[in-house]
Amino acid sequence: MKYLQEICPVLKKKRLTAAAYDVTVAAPQMAALAKTGQFAQIRCEGFSLRRPISICDMDPQKGTLRFVFEVRGEGTAWMATVEEGETLDILGPLGRGFEITDGAKRAVFVGGGIGTPPLLSGARVYGKNATVILGFRTADAVILADDFEKAGARVMLSTDDGTAGHPGMVTDLLLERLGQGPCDVIYACGPKPMLKAVAGLALERGIPCKVSLEERMACGVGACLGCACKTKTPKGGERYAQVCKNGPVFDAKEVVW
Amino acid sequence: MADLRVNLCGVELKNPVIGASGTFGYGREYNEFFPVSRMGGVSCKGTTLEERMGNPPPRVAETPAGMLNAVGLQNPGVKRFILEGIPWLKKQGTAVIANVAGSSVDDYREIVEILSDTDVDMIEVNISCPNVKAGGVQFGTTCAGAQEVTRAVRGVSRKPLMIKLTPNVTDIAEIAAAVEAEGADCVSLINTLLGMRIDIHTRRPVLHNNTGGLSGPAVLPVAVRMVWQVASRVKIPVVGMGGIAKWQDAVEMMLAGASAVQIGAANFTDPFTPVKVLEGLEQYLDDNGIERVGDIVGKVKPW
Numbered sequence: 270m271k272y273l274q275e276i277c278p279v280l281k282k283k284r285l286t287a288a289a290y291d292v293t294v295a296a297p298q299m300a301a302l303a304k305t306g307q308f309a310q311i312r313c314e315g316f317s318l319r320r321p322i323s324i325c326d327m328d329p330q331k332g333t334l335r336f337v338f339e340v341r342g343e344g345t346a347w348m349a350t351v352e353e354g355e356t357l358d359i360l361g362p363l364g365r366g367f368e369i370t371d372g373a374k375r376a377v378f379v380g381g382g383i384g385t386p387p388l389l390s391g392a393r394v395y396g397k398n399a400t401v402i403l404g405f406r407t408a409d410a411v412i413l414a415d416d417f418e419k420a421g422a423r424v425m426l427s428t429d430d431g432t433a434g435h436p437g438m439v440t441d442l443l444l445e446r447l448g449q450g451p452c453d454v455i456y457a458c459g460p461k462p463m464l465k466a467v468a469g470l471a472l473e474r475g476i477p478c479k480v481s482l483e484e485r486m487a488c489g490v491g492a493c494l495g496c497a498c499k500t501k502t503p504k505g506g507e508r509y510a511q512v513c514k515n516g517p518v519f520d521a522k523e524v525v526w
Numbered sequence: 527m528a529d530l531r532v533n534l535c536g537v538e539l540k541n542p543v544i545g546a547s548g549t550f551g552y553g554r555e556y557n558e559f560f561p562v563s564r565m566g567g568v569s570c571k572g573t574t575l576e577e578r579m580g581n582p583p584p585r586v587a588e589t590p591a592g593m594l595n596a597v598g599l600q601n602p603g604v605k606r607f608i609l610e611g612i613p614w615l616k617k618q619g620t621a622v623i624a625n626v627a628g629s630s631v632d633d634y635r636e637i638v639e640i641l642s643d644t645d646v647d648m649i650e651v652n653i654s655c656p657n658v659k660a661g662g663v664q665f666g667t668t669c670a671g672a673q674e675v676t677r678a679v680r681g682v683s684r685k686p687l688m689i690k691l692t693p694n695v696t697d698i699a700e701i702a703a704a705v706e707a708e709g710a711d712c713v714s715l716i717n718t719l720l721g722m723r724i725d726i727h728t729r730r731p732v733l734h735n736n737t738g739g740l741s742g743p744a745v746l747p748v749a750v751r752m753v754w755q756v757a758s759r760v761k762i763p764v765v766g767m768g769g770i771a772k773w774q775d776a777v778e779m780m781l782a783g784a785s786a787v788q789i790g791a792a793n794f795t796d797p798f799t800p801v802k803v804l805e806g807l808e809q810y811l812d813d814n815g816i817e818r819v820g821d822i823v824g825k826v827k828p829w
Contacts, residue, residue, distance in 0.1 A: 272558040274797065317593045317742045317795050318586065344588065360797065485584040485732075487593065487794045490558070492551035494571070494600045495586035509580050509600055514555075 272363065272490055273298050276356050280333060285412045288339045289383065290349050291325075292357075297332030299361045305391040306366030306458075306481055306518045309334070310489040312358035313344040320344040321486045321513070323458070324362060325386035325413075334361075337386040337412060363489050364517050367456050367479055369394045374453035377402065377446055378422070379439050379467050381459020385413050387481055389420065391456055396421035400452075402442045404463065408433035440466045452476055461526075468521035478521035484512040491515075499525040528811035529818045530804070532566065532786050534763055535686040535711035537647045539566035539621050539786060542819055543776070543800050543807075546767050546790030547572055547625035547650060547690075548597065552611035553618060559797045564804065567621030569714075569788060570611055572652050574627055575637050577603040587723050587732040592742025592769070593791055594721050596735035599627055599655060604637050608644055616645045623688070627652040627662045631678045634662075639682040649685045651675065654692030654717035655739075666692040666717075669704040676708035686711040688765060691756075693745075694720050698752045699759035706760045714765035714788065715756060716749045741791040745769040750782045757783020757824055771799060773806025783824040 277294035285291050299309070303324050310319035326335040340346050351357055369391050378388040378401045385403055392399045399422035405411045407430045417424050425442045426434030435442055440463075446452070447470070457467045458481035471478035487495035491514030500510040500523045507525055510516065530541035545553065545562075547569040553562040562568060580600025587594045601607065607624070615622050624646040628634040634651065641649055653666035653675050665671035676689055689705045691698055693716035702713050718739025723732040731737070749768025757764045766784025770776050771792040779787050792799040811819060 272555075272797070274559070312795065316588055317591065317791060318588045319794065342588075358796075485586050487586045487595065487791075488549070488555070488797075489794075490555040490797070492555040493549050493586075493595070493794065494580060494597050495595060497580060497583040497585055497597075497600070499582075507579070509583075 272360060273302070274358070274360050275299055277334070277359050278356050279351055279353050282353050285337065286410050289337060289412050290340070291335070291337050293333050293335045294357055294359065295332055296334045296359060299359065300327045300332045300334050301329045303327040303334060303362040304366040305369050305394070306387050307362040307364050308387070308517060309336070309359045309361030309363060310486070311348060313347045315347065316344050318344070318487055319360065319489060320348065321483070321489060323387035323481070323517070326390050339383040360489060364513055365515065367391050367481070367518050370454070372396065372398065374398060375451055376400070377443065377452050377455045379443060379455065379457040379459065379463070380404070381439060381463040382406070382410065384459030384481070387458050388456060389413060389416055392417055392422045393420040399423070400425065400446050402427070402439050402446065404428070404439035404459070405433070406430065439463060440470060443467060443470055447474065455479070457481070465526040468524070468526065471521060479518050480521050480524065481517045482512050482519060482524070483517065486513055489513045501525060528808055528816055530808060532820060534648070534765070534786055537621055537686055541566040541804055542780070542786035543804050544569055544623065544765070544786055544788045545793070545800065546788035547652065549790040549793050553615045553620070556793065556797060557618065560801050561618070562615070563619040564801055565620045566786060567623050567647070568615060569623040569625050569650050570607070570615070571601055572599050572625045572627045572655065573601050573604050573607045573637065574599060575604055575633055577601065577606070582734040584732060584734055587738070589721065589723060589740060589742070590744060592740055592744035593794070594723060594733055594738035594740055595718070596733045596738035598735065604640055612644055612646060621647045623648045623650050625650040625652055625690070627655050631674055634675050635678040635682055638679040642682065642684040646685060648688055649683060650688040650690050650714060651679055652690045652717070654690050663692055663694070666701070667695050669701055672701050673704045673708050676705040676710050680709040688712045688714050690717055691715040692717045693748060693752055693768070699755045702756040702760050706762050710762060712763040712765060712785075713756060713760065714767060716745070716752050716768040719745055719748065741768065743769045743771050746775055750778055753779060753784050754782040754826065770803065771795065773803045773810065776803050776807055777810055777822065780819070780822050781824070781826040783826070785820070785823050
């Protein structure tokens with residue numbers, strides 16, 4: 270796997286919610302290689318550690334990558350200050366993404382909050398065969414619902430406070446969807462408790478389930494072992510896998526929750 | 527063009543820039559950015575006799591001008607290091623430095639004995655890992671402990687030995703002198719400084735291990751000071767590390783007395799740091815009419 274570093278001009282920047290930003294950069298080499306569910310390490314001026322941000326979308330023809338990120342701390346706060354015409358120093362594409370096997374299958378995508386972006390390019394492959402279940406805290410925090418609809422997917426929305434869509438959890442909607450018809454595969458990204466619940470439902474029904482995890486990261490390429498996720502070994506033991514290199518996407522059965 | 531070669535206790539390095547243990551894996555990942563043959567050497571991820579899982583996450587945290595880590599010596603054990611780590615790296619044309627840790631003197635003796643029969647060029651003995659209960663730092667913080675480990679490994683090693691020292695002591699030069707007296711071929715310093723960060727909202731330490739090792743630009747002045755103190759005290763070569771992020775930092779470290787340097791946390795900020803340091807160092811030597819990189823070692827002019 271070849272890793273690339275590009276100094277990427279910001280072509281488009283939009284604030285989506287109070288905390289979330291939508292940034293498209295020119296990154297011709299990385300855009301040609303990027304796969305659904307991979308991420309990039311973005312350098313933040315004045316900080317030692319790059320910030321791992323999932324790739325929301327890629328356009329190999331235009332040579333662009335799209336990132337949707339939320340301001341969570343000082344690094345992402347700096348990223349939010351970078352304007353159109355300025356540049357970002359980006360390493361990527363990194364990690365093992367979602368295996369998007371067959372668009373003819375019926376896929377369910379489950380995204381929680383800022384875990385939603387890396388699912389977009391995958392949902393597009395499945396188009397009308399994709400059901401996208403999105404969960405947010407409140408109506409004002411909803412992101413990308415329109416983009417998923419444009420990708421041809423059926424979108425089911427939930428919010429914790431009931432201000433948009435179903436009042437409650439994504440797992441309510443997942444159960445509803447699974448009750449309506451067959452599902453061949455589930456892809457999920459979001460907070461760990463959500464992933465655990467989704468993985469549990471998938472496991473009970475024998476549906477293959479892939480989850481994208483996040484962890485504090487340093488090198489981003491598997492050299493420092495700074496990002497760890499406990500997984501099961503083939504021999505029945507446990508080990509720490511590296512989220513950056515072995516993931517960020519894992520088979521839900523592999524993860525020790 | 528200046529001569530960048532360095533002879534480090536009998537091992538010829540093509541240049542003085544070494545990837546620091548724990549930040550550079552076994553070299554493979556960074557070889558995807560640039561050929562690791564550019565490096566003078568690679569100090570491999572710390573190896574123990576048996577496989578170690580490492581600490582639960584989170585293992586890393588940002589700090590002002592640096593980072594904390596508490597990886598906890600995750601490694602596949604010495605057998606797999608020999609099978610999976612050494613052969614590939616040895617073929618790349620860079621000096622291969624094994625880095626070893628143990629929880630007892632016997633561990634250190636056994637692992638050094640095993641590695642003496644391999645193709646590694648040198649063994650770095652880590653008596654300074656702050657992140658595991660039995661990662662050697664209990665030996666590294668006293669002269670007696672440091673001497674005991676050095677004596678044990680000296681007795682069995684057929685490779686040059688580099689003892690890696692912890693800065694979490696009152697007088698690091700005293701420890702360096704103690705390991706020199708037991709036959710260490712060189713010393714490397716500094717390992718990380720013990721630190722801690724707390725999430726003010728959850729009131730939890732950011733690292734699951736509660737404490738971790740501080741590295742990055744924040745520690746550079748501490749490292750330069752310690753390298754200077756140690757180089758002034760011992761006759762064996764000193765390998766300097768701690769916060770080197772640009773070529774000027776490497777020059778500073780060498781002026782303080784380092785014969786070679788290791789680059790660690792800066793690889794995370796910019797994976798091309800070693801290459802940039804090398805290019806800058808070479809330019810500095812040429813601009814100043816210095817023929818050999820060794821000519822700047824220890825050439826600080828203290829007031």
